[in-house]
Amino acid sequence: xxxxxxxxxxxxxxxxxxxxxxxxxxxxxxxxxxxxxxxxxxxxxxxxxxxxxxxxxxxxxxxxxxxxxxxxxxxxxxxxxxxxxxxxxxxxxxxxxxxxxxxxxxxxxxxxxxxxxxxxxxxxxxxxxxxxxxxxxxxxxxxxxxxxxxxxxxxxxxxxxxxxxxxxxxxxxxxxxxxxxxxxxxxxxxxxxxxxxxxxxxxxxxxxxxxxxxxxxxxxxxxxxxxxxxxxxxxxxxxxxxxxxxxxxxxxxxxxxxxxxxxxxxxxxxxxxxxxxxxxxx
Numbered sequence: 017x018x019x020x021x022x023x024x025x026x027x028x029x030x031x032x033x034x035x036x037x038x039x040x041x042x043x044x045x046x047x048x049x050x051x052x053x054x055x056x057x058x059x060x061x062x063x064x065x066x067x068x069x070x071x072x073x074x075x076x077x078x079x080x081x082x083x084x085x086x087x088x089x090x091x092x093x094x095x096x097x098x099x100x101x102x103x104x105x106x107x108x109x110x111x112x113x114x115x116x117x118x119x120x121x122x123x124x125x126x127x128x129x130x131x132x133x134x135x136x137x138x139x140x141x142x143x144x145x146x147x148x149x150x151x152x153x154x155x156x157x158x159x160x161x162x163x164x165x166x167x168x169x170x171x172x173x174x175x176x177x178x179x180x181x182x183x184x185x186x187x188x189x190x191x192x193x194x195x196x197x198x199x200x201x202x203x204x205x206x207x208x209x210x211x212x213x214x215x216x217x218x219x220x221x222x223x224x225x226x227x228x229x230x231x232x233x234x235x236x237x238x239x240x241x242x243x244x245x246x247x248x249x250x251x252x253x254x255x256x257x258x259x260x261x262x263x264x265x266x267x268x269x270x271x272x273x274x275x276x277x278x279x280x281x282x283x284x285x286x287x288x289x290x291x292x293x294x295x296x297x298x
Contacts, residue, residue: 085141
């Protein structure tokens with residue numbers, strides 16, 4: 017009997033919080049951090065778009081950051097068709113040659129399941145980078161600094177924070193301070209210190225990570241819908257392309273990539289619990 021999905025479970029904040037729980041379970045990044053970040057960035061609106069940049073979706077990924085995380089982590093989540101389409105140039109810029117495919121890859125930012133998974137992977141990468149250089153466990157505020165300033169910028173910020181927490185941060189981050197004045201300056205114009213900025217982010221995350229109205233506990237990563245109905249799994253639709261490993265994954269043929277892309281886009285449009293299927297047996 018084919019798997020079914022529940023429309024009720026695919027809509028609204030319930031879908032979003034379940035997508036975040038799914039990401040936390042798969043990437044090992046704290047659920048409360050991912051929930052708080054999504055509330056800060058988009059108000060839990062998967063369709064959110066910035067007016068002044070390419071930032072889009074639940075976690076407001078800009079174009080280049082999105083291509084970067086998809087290229088690095090897409091394949092493990094069934095997005096091999098997307099990661100293989102991304103070209104990394106000598107100057108570090110990323111591009112997609114096919115305009116239609118590029119639009120579809122960027123459109124995935126508005127899918128809660130995909131956006132949450134990639135946000136989890138991005139945070140996990142930043143955590144590994146910072147913990148390896150600073151020799152301590154990263155708190156949620158530290159991870160948000162990496163989201164805000166980039167991993168290198170967060171490393172510099174946290175080094176200064178450890179050495180001189182009361183120093184005004186704007187002098188060390190003039191470009192970021194100009195672009196984000198409310199973060200680096202108080203309403204009276206006084207510059208904030210490193211400690212004040214980190215505390216500011218910690219407070220925002222703590223106020224943002226409360227469960228949505230009506231929520232009492234963290235939702236489980238989705239496995240079944242209402243009344244015990246199965247969520248659609250990519251394996252269901254990739255059954256038609258489960259032979260793609262033999263027919264083309266190894267050879268990377270256009271037909272196999274197209275089958276995988278179409279199956280993934282169908283699942284994404286349904287709000288399915290997207291998992292990378294195991295390799296098909298030869």
